[in-house]
Amino acid sequence: MPTNFCWFAIFSVSAGAAAQTVEITATRDRARQLDTAAATIVGRDELLRYGDQSVAEALKRLPGITVSGAPGRGGDIRMRGLGNGYTQVLLNGQPVPSGFSIDSVAPELIERVEIMRVASAELGTQAIAGTINIVLRKSALSAQREVKLALSASNGEYTPDVTAQISGKGAGWTYTVPVVATGARTRTDTAADESGFGSDGAPTLLRRTDVGQMDVRPSINLTPRISWTLPNGGSLSSQNFIRLMTLDLRTVSNDRTTLGAPTRFPANDTVFRAHAETLRSDLQWLHQSESGARWDVKLGRNLFQREADNTFTGVRADGGGTLMRVVDSSARENSSTFGGKVTRALDGGHTLVAGWDAARGRRTETRREHLQPGDSVPSLGNEVYSSRLDRIALFAQDDWSINAAFSLSAGLRWEALRTRTEGNVLDQVERRTQVASPLLQALYKLSDKGQLRAGVTRTFKMPTLINLAQRRYTIDNNNSPLSADMQGNPYLLPERAWGLDLACERYFGKNAMASASGYARRIDDVTIDQVAQVGSTWISTPVNAGRAHTWGIELEAKFPLQSIVPAAPALDLRANVARNWSRVDGVPRPDNRLASQVQLSAGVGIDLRVAAAPVTVGASFNFQGGGPARLSARRSSWNGVQRELGIYALWRVDGRSQWRMSAANMLGQDNRSQEEFVDLSGTLRTKATTPSAASVRLAFEHRFD
Template identity: 45%
Template sequence: MPVRQFRLTQIATAVFSFYMAAGAARAEADAPEAPAKPVKSAKQAEAAPMQKVEVKGAAASYDARRDDTASKTVVTSEEIQKYGDTSVNDVLKRVPGITVSGAAGRSGGEIRMRGLGNGYTQILINGERAPAGFAIDSLAPEVIERIEILRAASAEFSTQSIAGTINIVLKKALKAAQREFKFSEAKGSKFSSPSVSLQMSDKMGSTSYSFGGNAWRYMYNRLTPVFDSGTDAAGLPNLSRSAPWQDQGRADGMNLSPRINWTLDNGDTVTSQTFINLNQFVSNSHSRTATTLGRGPDYDRIDSTYSSHNGFGRTDLNWVHKLGEGAKLDLKAGVSDNRNTSDSLQIGGNNGLPPTLARTVTSVGTEHGFSTQGKYSRPLTFGAAPADGKGEAPTEHALAMGWDAGLTQRDDQRTQREAALPGSTPDNSDEGFSAKVTRLALYGQDEWNLTPQWSLYTGLRWEGLDTRSDGNTFDAVQQRSSVFSPLMQTLFKFPNKKDQLRVALTRTYKAPSTSSLIPRKFTSTNNSATDPDRRGNPHLKPELALGLDASFEHYWGEGGLLSASASMRRIDNYTHQGLLYENQRWVSTSINDGRAETRGIELEAKFPMRALVEHAPALDLRASVSRNWSRVESVPGPDNRLDQQTPLSATLGVDYKSPSGVLTTGSSFSFRNGGLVRVSGTQGGYTSVRRDLDVYALWKIDTQNNLRVAVSNLLAQDYVMESLYSDSNGTSNRMTVAGGETQLRVTVEKRF
């Protein structure tokens, strides 16, 4: 029955999206064309000064997705705030082509483009990578100005973006004074979460500033069932046990983001921006395992406590100097500091006897970083416009070149102590390491208009990494890698000014994380093939990818869009988690394993209903479908796709705004398929389908007060994950069920 439902959902989603696209195209052909924004501005010019009309028209007509040669989609502040989300992950799950792993409403989900997890999607904050240990979902939407989605790599950003780049831009100073306070309360059957935020900005002469701050608390108490099963070599059941995990805890956090802009007499600007993130988390949990068939675990009861503290701060200073002939020099330097501490205690026993395990683990990690970027840009024009208006137009170029360098020093100390209890063999360890990562990138890029309809972007970027680490339990390790990335993107606009075609060729890569290179071991409590120890691999190589992207876009009326895109990536030095059996214990470590290929198509439609029906209500409709395929050459099929790749995702949304503008409401449905995947010849995994239905309503009480109500995860579906192992001796399977719950969120917004 679940398989049939899944297939019907796929078919229904695809048919609905194609129906919307076809309907929009037919309506456009039959209905009179709506006037474009520039025409409206010309009419307004009769009653307003020409200068003002030109400025507004230019600002309103610019669309990064439509006009930039290098493909980029921008999620605006209004869209980010629409549902009153408290996590940036919840915002991104509604963006076409982006999925977030894990169960709805739970932290720790991974943000993915093209369905690819495992670090293939590059996440940046103001163009910089976040430090190790920083949780992106702790970033509050209130401090975000916009989110930039780059589906193809550009030379200015790191090319560690095989799937693409998501750049989160924090709020900047505004020209007008603004004060806004928000209080939000979210509630579900297993959690509650209050939060407050304050945004301020003002301008005083040549100086402007902004300040954003928010704080939140998340309290939960939930039960997560875990089931283990297995069969012997003949396929007969030999293991069946359940281990419900009762977990309750509290997380507290805050973000601060002050920013100051200075405009100098010569037109230069100097900007100071700081971002501070503080988090703490405490929990206690209890597990009781009931075995009905086969051998029980090493510990059938485990009681645990855990606490962690994380503090991250970064300060950047940016100077923009204007040169002659439109040239510009943009220099930036920044320092960052990150500290993570955690403490845990595990008490384990078996068969109702006194505890035989009392393990305490303490970890302290620090990371200090310095980075600098510089970019020189200059517009150039070759050729002169013909006097008679005929002949070839001059070629306009936007040249830029620059560097991106950084140094990061990381120190980590982990201490494990076990009490000498009767019937136990204590496993004590002191493991520490220090690592230094040096990176340097040099790039150049050019964007020019070959004709009024055809523009071309080319870029070259060389990026080198040097990682050096040493510790008390392993020999010193040094790894150097460098990647040369040629990039090309082109945009052709058809003469009808409605259709356009994009093509991109890229070379990108994914470097191993520092932690994956450190040969330090993390011990699991009940060791098994589906719950192994973990260890880094100092011999990992970067994954290299050649990519091709193509898309066709059709624009019509006021905000109407139909697009179809296709992409492929060929990945060398593909990395996945290998499984070893050493000293009577299972150990998981990352390994390079040949080549992989991934392909995908994406369909998107968005338009106002009035683009189809002249007197229709003020409804904005949007829909998208993404389908992804992949194949790992070293893994036998079927289902030998990239680990955790999302094969199918879809979004469907509608928004309504009342004629008076007092009420705005809408709904969004997002679908993410899971399924079976083979990681290696013996390992596999399964994730269930995830369906999220969200609704919101915004009442503008007056010019200073708003009330926003949102209901998330209305379907409250459970989320199932399975870890599988199979060899000649039999199979083992671990299934975890994350319970779904509906969330109600009420937000009061006040401007003053």
Template identity: 40%
Template sequence: MHAVSPFRLTVLAAAVSLCLPAAAQDAQPSKQPVSKPIEKKIEQVEIKGTANSYGPRRDDTATKIVVSSEEITKYGDTNVLDVLKRVPGITVNTGANGRGGEIRMRGLGAGYTQILVNGERAPAGFSMDSLAPDSIERIEVLRAASAEFSTQSVAGTINIILKRSVKNRLRELKVAAGASSNAYGPNVNLQLSDRIDTFSYSLSANAAQDRFEFDSWGQERGTAPNGQPNLLRNLALEQKGKFTFLNLSPRLNWTLGQDNTITSQTFINANRFDNRFRELSTTVLGAPQPYADLLNEVENEGDYLRSDLSWARKFADGGKLDLKVGINVGSSESVTVRSADAANGAPVLRTDILIKGRERGLNSTGKYAKTIEKGHTFAFGWDGGVDTRDDLRDETDRLRGPARELDQDANARVKRLAVFAQDEWNITPAWSMYLGARWEGIRTRAKGNTFGVAEASSNVWSPIMQTLYKIPGSKGDQLRLALTRTYKAPSLQSLSPRRITSENNSPTVLDFQGNPNLKPELAFGIDAAYEHYWAEGALLSISVSQRKISDFTRTLVYFDGARWVATPSNQDSAVTRSLEIETKFPLKAVMDNAPAVDLRASVNRNWSRVESVPGPYNRLDQQTPLTVNLGVDYKVGQLSTGGSFAYRRGGPAGVAEPARLCLAPSRTGPLRAVEVRRPAPAALRRRQCAEPGLPERDHLRGPGHRQPDPQLHLPAGRALSADL
């Protein structure tokens, strides 16, 4: 429930490149006389790239979009989320506080889109907008699953690869600033690298701060079972804060021999987030909220370190072995002060909330690949690890003293193991095939002082097939087909039965409680695409996909006799379908002597149906139905500029029988919607979002209507297993 400017523009207010020239060869000119040089005829060789040269997107059997380091940095982005906004098929929803955001493919987030950093899942609580584009070597977008990576990728996978290549004696400093209608801040990036005999190193450092301030609004409307209005409430939200972060990415390489290297790569992130937001509500009709003027002051600090040591070795018989072992540690601390005063100024709420989290983990991966024959490569490997997390939540009501103090602590351990095998085969020059299979097992154990021991385990087999067929006789026409089995594992928060409470508890401001009985959502998928490469750098792509999701998880809302509670539950199945049309081309492909202008456009239309929710509007509540992206980029010499436009369309969606969520349209900003309605079934009224700038939110029915308790509590020692 927030408003943003229709445009977000990144301005390089200050761009300074201080490049200290390399002195790889310092030899002084000789003072001895030299003889007359002998003239030699030098043969000149000219190499030209053609449309038939190799390109990962065009020639790889697996459906993959690769965004190179040059493409990432050439537009001056200071935020990796701004880079992803230009990638077709990806939607970035801005976070509720104006920063961060959820990355989606096929309009699906909330765990359906897998985000990886160097092939591994990003840590809990890690904000992608704290990752500097200059520290990224490339971004891989996989629309269909690959056996090499986790198959927790129902919508797809985005793999962000940090810089690995080392340039000889690089010294580069960049200073920039970004601004939008409600935010601004500086950004500094430092790149160092050098090579000494068989040793090389690189260091990428980035620091930035983003200050923001904006207001947003909304409205709640409610109807009684007889259709009469019983609630009208105007809502406003005022926010002001700042986000500061520092990234360090050192990399060390040792060459032990030909095709034999050891690499150490470390990623360090430290961030601080301060936010002050005020929630105001004016009730025109119905009962007022307990706290009509609620002030929240939040201070959050987080630190994270991941370090990997890897060994890569090629053998004489054509085989290659990659081994890696890594550790990760992280901590976070958040302090929230909630306060509210009565109309006469007397304090009615003073609550302090302290949340601490600490995590550590150990992981290991391995892969062996060998070319069995020409155009035929077989690979197998493993991926495993153990992660432990400790959480502490202390809540104190200062007006009521220590008697109102609430302490919650929990400990969770997640063990995972995966093995995979894959075979890539170029059957003919025009036809290639990819076959893979992956088994993943996850076991979670959580224990807390407010609940007993909760355990859950799941095992998933994922067969995968992808094929690419280049139509004979055509210059650039090809077809793709993929069949996949993927899944979405429940998050640790969704499994933990610990309850998270809200101050203004109501049918629209709910407490949350996890469900240890959750099972993974299993999806069978099919993807098909037609691609036409009609000039150098020019592409037209039309793709369709479908996912059939079983054990679909949706949120149930119930009244426990005292408070309204939301909890996840496996409810029947769901189907999602997508259509994506993309084109991009340089202007010179259609006009002679055209300037260096690149044009791009993509349209994504998504449909879904939740079978356990009666229609209409029984779609996935987290899916974006329509996304349109347009862009133009221009570069001449050292100057590059461009612009982009993004539009996301919302609409009503059923979320809990018979609840409904309505999302308003958004242009470049977040979905500014929030409408939850749940009148009596006989009095259900079909209502669209009336005003895009002022969406409405209807109350659920009151405490007299109570749904059955889903029986969330799991007796101590009981384990839930799911073999799929």
């Protein structure tokens, strides 16, 4: 990106701020300014400011970050408009287990979130779009007891939650035990219109389907941590993450076909119940040797298990009575991690980091289907699936401060992975992959406030174990090209990308900065979903589809108004906008975007500290663009825009107590989408509308002496 454009973009969103000469004292902005990789740190106060119930809802206010799905319902978190595995999610610097949702970690359990748009040798290069690292609460330096009681309301449903934390210390050790218990309840209604046309354009199908869903999932989350100071000056700490969750998901569907053949079960309901337990435990040893080398060694263990049953009850369209289909399933996942690094400062301004990262995991799933007599759909019977992942990585990185103005970070990460899938109805398939990822990043300071960044990286994206396994995930009713069964592909190749990142930044004072950045990625062996008819059944399978390209720009500015007008109120302003483009060479134009990439996102926010009272109020507005996307040669989609308005008010009663009121999704905008399939026989189209509702949350927070 040309330098003159960078400076124009920066000054256009923060004109006049450069005239102020204020010492930079904001810790996180100062760290971002000095770091060659430019990590954005989102602290605990910012995560909790709007009273969000999920991390995704809090992070989508940041530049270039969006969330898929209806507002307030959570979903796939995306950097640069890309989800579906392009964004790497870490928990305390380690990859999260398969099936892990970022929303399973309550904001109250988090110390900070680190957002890195450029990959690093240390944290891994499975980050084509970027990396989000969730850091759990640390041990407190003094004894603390805190409690928060909250109640949320949305669409006639109420969600209570309780947060508590106990911290303390003894002779050479500290501990903290944060706990969050919540009884989440969500009601969703969707209306879908399905239409079909023959090859001559004549209507062949007209159907309306109304779907109501009730989601109840009480859960308890704990992140206990204990740290010891060792006699030699080092430390040993144990960080744990425990989640117990029960899910009761009820779906009622009714469709009316006015033209064409009806579905097999026009009236049906599904009840899905599950119990899940997640345990993650990390043991970390830190040691500073006499030679000046700093050792950091981690040993981790992950355990996950889920028991579930799914009951489908459908009323037959042919008058043949009612069918009940019950599927019992279970999942077990065990994995171990072992990693470490050594850091040492060398002569000439060099800081060398070298280390290793290893993991071994196994996931086993079982499925038992019970069918009533007379069902013509063949039973899949008793099935057992197993998948295994072994990973070893070696990395080295040199952070070189050449002079006061120029610094370089050069790294190399070599990673070898082996995956194996098998089952009693599957062939055993084993794949081995090796990836060498060089990385080079540079930081050049034009002055004590302005600087330029550049980075070249090699990243990749591995297929998930679910996408590799040939297990069939079946549709209970109305199998079609737009509602197909899903089946993995054991021959999928990893996606590999070369990336270029450029940025220019200017820091004006405490909590005041502006930046303009651009990126480009070339991705080989990109994965798309291919839909084909096998017999009378439509099946969707992931396949490699050649090369893809994506590029974009991001603008960000934030500053206190008093940094420009000293006599102004204590008002903090922030704004961001991101524009993304992409194309998949193997998919016909137009609109052959990568993974339905979000093309445009923007946000503005204000925070006001009221001088006459211990009150802070604020508001934020976020926009997420929609539009058409070509998914394959025969499939396309369309998504509507999303506009979300949120407000909050914080009243500090005294030094120990405070009330927080927040309202999210105040516009209550409907979520609209469309999918279309076209082949020689004609066109099938589905339009869906999901209404959303505002949510209000009231919380009381108290800290005991």
